[in-house]
Amino acid sequence: MANLAFHAPDTVKEATELLAANKGARPLAGGTDLIVQMQSGRMAPEAIVDIKRIASLGEIREEADHFAVGAAVACTALKDNKALVDEWPGVVEAANLIGSVQVRNRATMAGNLCNASPAADSVPALVAAGATAIVAGPSGEREVPVEQIPTGQGQTSLGDGEFVSEIRIPRQQKGGSDAYLRSIPRTEMDIAVVGAGASVTVDGSGTCTAARVAIGAAAPTVLLVEDAGKALVGSKLDDGAIAKMMEAVSAACKPIDDKRGTVAYRKTTAGVLAKRVVEIARQRAGEN
């Protein structure tokens, strides 16, 4: 790692310029992936651009139609925003399953997204919530659904000089809520063997009017299972609809055998977790 440069800009513009100037530059937020990869030799950046001194990136703004979560907001800080916790408990709990408390005091959802691990915990919940990412780059900003950021294991759609500066989550609908669960062998500290995030909106009669189900660690990138959502919309989230949803989930999964889990286990458990998160989301939605 000869001549590694360390920068700590205080504006987004400066950050994009530094990233654009050096193809080997990497943005640093929490560092809980980047630093691990540098130490193991998996990543050898030529420059580090620490975004944590950019004031706006450390804030959560409550706008009329969305939450704007700055890319430098640590996972634990999400829990301090009452409105976010009320409206998207699943997103907050997903982000707060990553690693340990020590890790979560540094890790960010933007970093979790851009690290592009298929098993990232915050991503299925963000996808289920219909979140978008603000991509800052040399030619300005663009907004994309979060599921378009990771393109494969460790790969993103970000171009030269670009980084995710903000995650936007729509304000919650009346009668809507979400949940996230993951399968791990221990109780903490593991990478998800499979993860499921769901958001549902239920009307006064108990009918589901909107649903999104996303599965993690069952494919190279997060799966937004459209058929799973379709199976739920229009139903009363009864056993039959749930069973159809589970089938859609299992059918959509394209997992692999690896050191953390088997194909069979991931397929089966994805369905189990999807059922459970839909149930939790429904209960929460009923209270909303």
Place this chain on the structure above:
Amino acid sequence: MNAPEPKGSFKQVGTRPIRPDGVEKVTGKAIFGTDYKAANMLHGAIVRCPHPHARIKSIDTSKAEAVPGVKAVVTGADFPAIDDVMVRTGEVASSTLDLAINIMAKDTAYYDGHAVAAIAALTRQAAIEAARLIEVDYEVLPHVIDINDAFAADAPKIKESIETAGLAEGEEGRPNASLKFPSVKGDPDAAMAGAAHKVSGHYSLKPVHQGYIEPHAAVATWKADGKLDIWCSSQGAFDVRGLTAGVLHLDIGSIRVMPLEIGGGFGGKTTIYLEPVAALLSKKSGRPVRFVMTREEVFRATGPAAGGEIDITLGADADGNIVAADIEFQYSSGAFAGADTWAGVMHSVNHYAIENFKVVGWNVLCNMPKHAAYRAPGAPQINFAVESAVNDLADKMGMDPIDLRLKNAVKPGATGPMGNQLGEIGLVECLEAAKAHPHYSAPLGPNQARGVACGSWMNYGGPSTAAVSLADDGSVLVTEGNPDIGGSRASMALMAAETFGIPYEKVSVTIADTSSIGYSMVTGGSRTTYATGIAVIEASKGVIEILRDRAAKMWECDVSEVEWGEGEAICTGGENKGKTFPLTEIAAKAGATGGPIAFENGVNPLQHLPGYGVHICDVEVDKETGNVSIARYTAVQDVGKAIHPSYVEGQMQGGAVQGIGWALNEAYIYNKDGRLDNAGFLDYRIPVASDMPMIDTVMVEKANPGHPYGVKGVGEVPIVPPLAAVGTAVSRAVGKPMRSLPITPDKVQASLNGG
């Protein structure tokens, strides 16, 4: 010499004072192996083979040597020629040649991570960069890792030199088996044929690592006069000295090892990896050299405990007496011989009084790091099979699992595995205590099930040296040579205080380097409180003899008229009858009465006793995901006399949790190319705090007559029963035998879904 003091009369022993090294450890001041720095020292890095088996055709170090700051490079060729001698690495026997080759490969590398070269440079960064520039030309060879693959009759031989020892006349060995060890008693075939009830099973275990949180570290400085100083964290500075002398062909006395605090060992730090490498680099560079392993190196190149494949059949009569056992198993020892096969055989059924058994153990080599001792090495694996089978037998016969064990438990007077007569052992008392414990009769919740298992470990005594000296003010200074891994300084101070009859606070304990005290065997083998304790007690008694002598001088009486009471000499005859001299007063007059008061002695006590434990485990299973959680856990153990009860409880709890991790989650995972896939704490999954409940402990104190205060070894027993206790509980919850460890959620789910 070893008659125990009357029960219940102890003042210090059995209390729970704060340990003498406690404040340093809670304030971060204690210097562990990874903390030590020597002036002007260089930093080392090791080049490791990335193939599971490869011939080393050539090593080109020229580019590395040209890196600025690099001061020395060594390869296997720099190690001296040595004779092949068997030595003890803790509780495991090793050949010095194997040890040396494991430390650094010569012409062949035998596992992913095998050291092939090393660099010393001004900075760690420079050493790592230079290490990347060393060019090794490998010829990759076929490898075997899975024990079944390695044991196959047509397996590729990982070393030409492997010969199966222990074969009977005309018997066939196996290409990678270094040993076949049978133990037969009575007529097992006939007894099995006549058994009213039989159970059988095949059990599998993966290799596991000791998992100490502190990586290996050492600093070595080779001085111009050929003397070698080493600072390291280890379980025994004397064995570091002896093993290093053996590998480097040096006189033992030319090496001095300074023991640093140790961040866990569990047997894995009773051997050496870094010290000779650091020494040779220091010799070449003329400066101290420091090595600290990364976590990845710890997993790729140290430990592990043997994996096992075990076939067992047990036969019982209609009343529940186990009349026959037929067991055959293989243990994997990595790329070198020595996998505790003997210990596995000896701990298979020795906790039961079985008249007829045939136990055959094989030691199998494979392309993994050289196996190292791990807490009761060889016992947990075989015990998993035996105790699971005993539980199957209880189920089959409709007998309570503890009652079945009570019927067969070995009792005082039985013959132990070494052929010796067993004295005051306490398995029966432990079983009774477990049966009477509220846990055993507590109702189970939904999706919960219970498993019970018992086990034993032979423990040990062996050689230790201790010295006791007095300061002028009566302070008592104990010097011994056993690193304090779990509170042993406190235990030594308690035993010395008890012997003198003085407060614990008046005793200080120092762990000395190898030139400052006589030889002590490792802190391990469940021997320290027993054997080093005896050394400390005997040294204290030696000082007391001197104190009596000095008092007699001052009273001008015969020493037979001086007794030792609670911290004081008492005159029992003549004109001074009834007078006392407190220790402090005699000490103050040491100069005038003959000089400094001190006594050192070496002991080799072998009246230790095996320890026994009974564990009760409740699990809760998520029937859809297969996740297993431990709902409740109780560990009962025959601990002899608990010198410091908190630290005895700590051993029971720590060992139990290691066993639970072994049962549920821990395993080495190699990919198809023979490379280790989980060389870190992320994917080598040891229990975390949220995984565990409180671990209730019951200490059954049945004193060992072979120790003045009744001590029995306690450290290793608690890792033996948990594997079967957990395995049986999950099997019951699932309704199917779970015989392959680790019992991960996918295995549970597959079983539940009919797989």
Place this chain on the structure above:
Amino acid sequence: MSRIHVTTTVNGDAREYLCSPNQTLLDALRDELGMTGSKEGCGSGDCGACTVVLDGEMVCSCLVLAGEAEGRRVDTIEGVAEGSDLHPVQQKFLENAALQCGFCTPGFIVASKALLEKNPNPTETEVRYWLAGNLCRCTGYDKIVRAVMDAAAELRQERTAA
């Protein structure tokens, strides 16, 4: 690689050091400042032995670059006791025999103190989940959890008395 000059606050004192851009805060504390109380058990954020408090939040110092500490506040195990007065967490670890080898202990003490400052009355489950990022191989966690609950009770009592 040219070195970065960092000015930071460690345990309330203004400190400075030189570091390489890829050095971690753990390296800087241990090697540049000689503060070896924080330990490296894994170097990858999986064991918590390197736990320090950075700007009031506990983190793994092996996952913080040394350069990031510029202008920030770092609190380590060395600053937990006040002079030679142990913090109740430290005292309760000793009384409850919550350490065997002691290597993981600094990380646990920093993490436990951070917990009790946030949540003075944690349940056993809350303690265990908070400390899930700190590995111990010796104790099985039982006595550690008891020590933390004991310290919590002591601190609550001190607060009521004050």
